[in-house]
Amino acid sequence: MHRHCRSSSLARTWSTLRARIRRLQHASPVTSPIDATAVNVPLRFIATKSHRAMSTATPAPELQEPHILRKSVIASANWVSLKKIEWVDPRGVARSWETAERTTRSGDCDAVAILALLKGGSKPTETVLTLQYRPPVDKLCVELPAGLIDKGETAEEAAVRELKEETGYHGNVVRTTGIQVNDPGLTNANMKLCILDVDRTLPDNRHPVATPEDGEFIDRRLVPVRELLAKLEAFQQEGLAVDARLMHLAIGLNLSGFLTDTADGSS
Template sequence: MNLQEKTISTKKIFDGRIISVQVDEVELPNGKTSTRELVKHPGAVAVIAVTDEGKIVLVEQYRKPLEKEIVEIPAGKLEKGENPEVCAKRELEEETGYGCDSIELVSSFYTSPGFADEIIHIYVAKGLKKLEDAAGLDEDEFVNLMEVTLEEALEFIKNQRIYDAKTIYAIQYLQLALGRTK
């Protein structure tokens, strides 16, 4: 069976700085119609950064939708037309003060495909170097920088200080890459 839904009409609900929201009327594969509420997002990057000492570089920040602070890998939104690799290097520098010798794409995935088109590109940064004249955080961004061991990061997952999918993915990626599954 062909599973595609044909868009009949689109109604823009909100157009913001980070997301836009629309409601689409669609024709279903069986010929009937339905509506779909969609969040449009430009995409994002996240960086798995590990120091030469084996510490994972994380940021703690307040997340208003959750009304609490959580610990995450450095991440940020893609600017229109921006190359994800360039964005990853920029976000690493802005949020942590680190530069890197190399950066490599690990994977990309959709965060919530049931209602949003946001895709996140996960990179691993190698050869970290603390920069003396690093780009700073955005004007409305406040973070606490942390460097933790893999065991500490796993404990953060257990006690829900790390509570987002991209960071849990990153920690599990490191666990597998290092061959430490306990």
């Protein structure tokens, strides 16, 4: 009895729905004028408006410029100072950061690195690298010649001096970059890069003699520029550490050649 009543009820419901559908099919459709300006509205824009209309989330707070409140010295030594920075992040939250700073900066730039390009004669263009032991990493490190800028000295003057001291070569500055930061998550240390042309045919550059400072033990290596990346990778295989900036330069030169070959259709 219960099943029969349920079946009868379903039959009546279905019959009623069919009758309503037939009435709707025969009814005159209601049309409304089309807004021509709405036809070209991108779907993405419509979806975005709809999403915003339905969203009940609280709007994100407006971000502000992060800024430093104060610095305090934790410890200081001859060359480096350890400091605590109290600052405010873009959401207005007060935070702290520990940083190392040089105590020797006399101007707006700490140091200079030197990319020396040795030209002249029958050899391909070479650059000179320095190998020296670095206690912080406990390894022999492969780097570009570099050094601190003395008080009253320009980056260009420091570059010529440091190249002569560390490698014995004399060069002429052809380009100087702006200031770049070294490791901004750890320190405010910065530097410039000077590119120098070195004429190998000059008497002073035929048998260069380095004059390193006391405590500097520097090994000089000449590497063809086209072979720089391969040579640095070989140094790493030998267990030497390679300065990240030098490796990035080598990868950039290699990538530049790759892109040029690709553009010429020779890849």
